Amino acid sequence: MMKKKVIVAVTGASGSIYAKVLFDRLLKLKDQIEAVGVVMSDNAKAVWQFELGNQDYNH
Numbered sequence: 001m002m003k004k005k006v007i008v009a010v011t012g013a014s015g016s017i018y019a020k021v022l023f024d025r026l027l028k029l030k031d032q033i034e035a036v037g038v039v040m041s042d043n044a045k046a047v048w049q050f051e052l053g054n055q056d057y058n059h
Contacts, residue, residue: 003034012043
């Protein structure tokens with residue numbers, strides 16, 4: 001099976017939990033995914049910190 005490449009863009013809109021859930025699911029599929037690229041705006045990082053109370057997007 002050919003592994004996939006995934007790109008995720010996160011905006012500064014409310015709903016950081018949905019991005020986190022997606023990242024957690026992608027981790028579970030690591031045997032099917034070659035690479036994941038993530039693009040986050042500065043506002044997305046600020047919203048993530050406010051809504052989720054952490055900076056886990058750095059990991």
